[in-house]
Amino acid sequence: MKTAVVTGSARGIGCAICEQLAIDGVDNIVVCDLNAEWCNETVEAIKALGKNAIAVEMNVADSASVEGAVAEIIEKFGKIDICVNNAGITRDGLLMRMSEDDWDSVLDINLKGAYLVTKAVTKHMMRARSGAIVNIASIVGIMGNAGQCNYSASKGGLIAFTKSCAREFAGRNIRVNAVAPGFIQSKMTDVLSDEVKSKMMANIPMNRLGQPSDVAQAVSFLAGDNSGYITGQVLSVNGGMLMP
């Protein structure tokens, strides 16, 4: 019986990741988000696939909330096999106009959040001498993006964090990898103007935005047994937009 925890999974890419993990055989999926009620749709979608799902309230930027949530999950399922650090936000703006609050909120959720959750779950994975962690980074964490210095710094930091954790935990049979999505159709990208979207499209060789399921399939691969000898890697899911 495998148990997976996915942060920020009430909607969007996180919801698709939960569904894909269920399709690929994970038995228990823990849907974590700021508000447990927001998770109902994801929970129902997983149950419809015949797998077990529960909603757990977790603010990834708050250590007490993370520790409480992980304790609740361990009490219920006894172990955590897979953890996906997916929760993330944007607060875009040019550096000259970016408030300290916009910088701090993005770094707190996107980067410190992954640190807090990873610290809490690896305590249990180390005991089990087994685990897989997948961090959701971004193409802009590799190439940068004007107007997103906070977001790109958080995702670039997350990639470096992934590699350091992979080195620290490899001896305990815990693999740590990242997925770097390009532009994915979601609430995060729906707000972009048509002009920005068509400029983006001109740079995507596959000529379409990615779907949440494109990201979810890559995550499920890195979380599963078919990637048993892969750690510290960044898998780009971007339609060819960047070939590092």
Ligand SMILES: NC(=O)c1ccc[n+]([C@@H]2O[C@H](COP(=O)([O-])OP(=O)(O)OC[C@H]3O[C@@H](n4cnc5c(N)ncnc54)[C@H](O)[C@@H]3O)[C@@H](O)[C@H]2O)c1
């Ligand atoms: N959409 C894209 O094009 C794209 C591209 C690259 C990377 N990503 C990354 O993929 C991940 C998911 O993005 P999405 O497009 O599905 O976004 P989304 O805004 O649709 O979903 C993000 C979820 O995270 C939750 N969340 C926010 N703050 C949280 C906190 N402090 N604690 C717990 N949960 C919190 C939100 O409630 C929401 O349910 C993010 O890390 C994002 O940076 C998205």
